[in-house]
Amino acid sequence: MSPLLKVSSIETLYFDRIYALFGVSLEVEERQIFAVLGPNGAGKTTLLKTVAGLLKDQPKKGVIEFAGHRIERRPPEKVANLGIVYVPEDRxxxxxxxxxxxxxxxxxxxxxxxxxxxxxxxxxxxxxxxxxxxxxxxxxxxxxxxxxxxxxxxxxxPRLLMLDEPSLGLAPQVAKAVFEALLTISRRGTTILLVEQNARLALKVAHHGAILEAGRIVLQGTPKDLEANEDVREVYLGIGAADTVSPRGSAGPATRRRAGAAPQGVRSLAPRLVE
Ligand SMILES: Nc1ncnc2c1ncn2[C@@H]1O[C@H](COP(=O)(O)OP(=O)(O)OP(=O)(O)O)[C@@H](O)[C@H]1O
Ligand SMILES: [Mg+2]
Known part of the structure; x- marks a missing residue:
């Protein structure tokens, strides 16, 4: 079965010279919850806006296919008419x-x-x-x-619901309730592409995840794959190397960084994971 959304090697620039996405590719299967994680400025919002057709004449390169239609550089109302609904960060x-x-x-x-x-x-x-x-x-x-x-x-x-950081600014319990609602929405058959800084929460509900850093996807896989990656554990889940010997999820609070968001200034995955 072909994916509902297929993004192939897209390049998006601001002002025709500032690269925000450098050849991003991903495939979102029907009924899947697909989470794109990444720190501030990684290009997460740019990715959703590019798919939604909100950035005029972008992507400069690459192909976006949705339900069998080519949608790159189409105006936003045409994209919306195909069943893509975008909820921006400011809601x-x-x-x-x-x-x-x-x-x-x-x-x-x-x-x-x-x-x-x-x-x-x-x-x-x-x-x-x-x-x-x-x-x-x-x-x-x-x-x-x-x-x-x-x-x-x-x-x-929507056939595809795209959400920009649904947990942003919410208290942990409230964010959890919102993510539980995403599971309810998904069970009803709606496909979800979300971008998040709260990796812990996103990986709890997602079927597939990708890590976007500085405009490039540096790693993709199931939540299990991503959670098993030492760098993801350390940078995105805030579980230090010392915790890797303890059973999953039992790391003590003293060894954890603040839950969720990738801490700023912490080393990136890119140097080691990008090919
Ligand atoms: N309107 C714009 N004009 C110029 N550059 C922009 C514009 N919007 C975003 N950028 C740049 O593109 C890059 C990606 O930004 P984007 O907002 O997509 O990141 P993000 O991952 O959503 O970040 P955040 O987590 O802070 O929301 C950044 O370097 C940003 O400065
Ligand atoms: Mg953003």
Missing amino acids: GLFRELTVAENLELGLWGRRDDGVQEDLEFVFGMFPILKERGKQQAETLSGGEQQMLALGRAMLRR
Whole structure:
């Protein structure tokens, strides 16, 4: 079976001279949760924006295929019409509108009879969106806003949901709840491509992961493969070499770096893993 999304050797530049992606390739299978991990400035957002068609005339090189269509350099509305829904890092909500109004925008243009079923799915996943229908979006907490963004995205019935750092700025318990919702969304059949700095959380739910550093994919594999890699353990999961003798997951807090995000200034995987 061919992948739902196939990105082949794409190069994306800003201002025609600043390279942000240098020949990135990846394949996202239907129904998969695919997580791209990487530190600040790695090119994660650029990757999603390139696929979504939001960077004019980009990628400069390479091919992007979605469900059998070539989509590179297509305008964003055409990409969206094929079923790719992008939730940006700032969540893209209309802050002055209410929760219900934001959800209605997700339904814009839909004339099929699955609307009620989709609303029930979203309210079942996030009951708070039903309870807070009249509340202005900007008065929601960060976690509730992420839920609203995900709920609205699901009302567009995506084939591919692309999420930019869904855990950003959320308390650990809230981030966990959001990632649990991703599993629910995935089980319903939606394919998910997400980018994250919180490797620990992302690898818990993902079926496949890739590590992006300085515009290049330096490593790919199943979460198990990635978690077994010493460099990933140290740089991205914050598990020091001393912990590798202890059973998985039992490393003591004293030996851990802050959970999740790849610490800034820590050595990169690139020198050793890139071919
Ligand atoms: N609009 C822009 N104009 C010029 N350069 C940009 C622009 N947006 C991003 N870049 C550069 O492209 C590179 C990749 O940025 P990008 O935002 O994709 O990284 P990221 O992995 O999403 O980082 P973060 O974790 O901070 O969100 C960086 O060097 C960044 O400075
Ligand atoms: Mg980003």
